Amino acid sequence: MHVLSPFRQGHQVTTIAVPVGRPFLFCEPAFLTLSANPLQLSHRLVRPTVVVESGRLSQRLGADVTLATETFQHTGSFKFRAAYNVATHIEQPALITASSGNFGQAMAYACRLAGKRCTVVMPNTSAQVKIDAVREYGAQVDLIDVRAISRAARLQELARQQPDAYIASAYDDPLVIQGNASLGLELAALGRAFDVVLVPVGGGGLSSGVITGLRQAGKNTAVVGAEPALANDAARSLQAGHIVSNPHEPPTIADGARTLSLGRHNWEILRVGLAGIIEVSEAHIKQAVRLLFELANLKAEPTGALSLGALLEQPESFQGRSVCCVISGGNVDPEVYRAILAEGA
Numbered sequence: 637m638h639v640l641s642p643f644r645q646g647h648q649v650t651t652i653a654v655p656v657g658r659p660f661l662f663c664e665p666a667f668l669t670l671s672a673n674p675l676q677l678s679h680r681l682v683r684p685t686v687v688v689e690s691g692r693l694s695q696r697l698g699a700d701v702t703l704a705t706e707t708f709q710h711t712g713s714f715k716f717r718a719a720y721n722v723a724t725h726i727e728q729p730a731l732i733t734a735s736s737g738n739f740g741q742a743m744a745y746a747c748r749l750a751g752k753r754c755t756v757v758m759p760n761t762s763a764q765v766k767i768d769a770v771r772e773y774g775a776q777v778d779l780i781d782v783r784a785i786s787r788a789a790r791l792q793e794l795a796r797q798q799p800d801a802y803i804a805s806a807y808d809d810p811l812v813i814q815g816n817a818s819l820g821l822e823l824a825a826l827g828r829a830f831d832v833v834l835v836p837v838g839g840g841g842l843s844s845g846v847i848t849g850l851r852q853a854g855k856n857t858a859v860v861g862a863e864p865a866l867a868n869d870a871a872r873s874l875q876a877g878h879i880v881s882n883p884h885e886p887p888t889i890a891d892g893a894r895t896l897s898l899g900r901h902n903w904e905i906l907r908v909g910l911a912g913i914i915e916v917s918e919a920h921i922k923q924a925v926r927l928l929f930e931l932a933n934l935k936a937e938p939t940g941a942l943s944l945g946a947l948l949e950q951p952e953s954f955q956g957r958s959v960c961c962v963i964s965g966g967n968v969d970p971e972v973y974r975a976i977l978a979e980g981a
């Protein structure tokens with residue numbers, strides 16, 4: 637479904653077609669309740685996002701494309717922003733999380749910096765490079781056979797064994813949203829009049845954080861989510877007006893977006909603050925990974941390239957617009973990356 641939503645450009649209000657018809661939000665949402673003002677947070681250790689003006693991508697896509705890349709963030713993805721905020725704000729001396737991906741690595745490193753114990757539950761089928769990375773960042777890895785025990789059940793067992801530990805969600809936690817809001821604040825501080833910021837969506841921690849940061853900085857920039865069409869629970873949730881879940885882990889190549897549903901804290905922000913959501917085909921996700929490599933010298937993982945994939949999916953909506961694509965991470969399995977690049981050859 638394509639519905640026209642108001643789209644502000646300078647003093648003019650024009651229109652843009654987005655797949656889920658939601659009016660863009662230009663006022664500060666009153667429902668944002670954060671446990672601290674992100675502007676006052678200490679983000680000394682968070683690396684600023686790297687801003688890349690991409691002339692070649694702009695020319696190819698007919699839009700003024702700026703990349704805000706988190707591929708050079710500590711541990712290779714935006715997740716460090718959230719993880720560091722969690723690790724430095726909890727009182728508990730230990731933390732347990734279940735993540736086979738970027739959050740596990742980020743949490744392991746953030747806990748090391750904060751001097752906290754960290755246990756990361758991972759399926760025993762996880763790529764060895766990922767298991768090694770979590771260990772190298774200093775966490776204890778708890779390998780499980782997911783056919784024998786679910787991650788949630790194992791988390792509960794570990795919580796009983798370590799009653800002094802904080803159970804950390806990768807997205808559904810105000811501390812996570814607040815940490816990710818630092819990216820929205822940085823984008824606002826660039827002082828650029830972006831028409832739209834495109835953000836990958838999995839559980840919704842990044843997108844709700846970017847919206848929060850932009851609004852905290854007084855910016856009404858439209859934020860549009862980008863999720864795999866194979867994992868389109870966020871688009872269906874926006875259409876339904878309540879959280880809709882995927883029945884199974886979706887088989888998308890964008891592994892960071894294989895979540896079953898949006899988080900509840902994230903939903904409260906996204907349902908009002910997200911201007912729209914674009915469902916990206918697997919072919920466009922892979923094409924975006926290739927274009928970032930070929931035209932912008934950037935290695936992005938499939939989930940990280942979803943924002944550019946959204947532009948490829950719906951280029952007509954962004955013609956002549958100033959678009960900021962958040963490239964949220966670069967941790968891609970070498971085999972997977974090689975195969976994606978080879979497909980374009």
Ligand SMILES: Cc1ncc(COP(=O)(O)O)c(C=O)c1O
Nearest residue numbers: 837838839840841842892964965
């Ligand atoms: C690189 C990358 N981008 C985006 C996402 C999605 O973030 P969120 O779950 O906060 O929506 C993830 C989640 O793992 C990720 O690893």
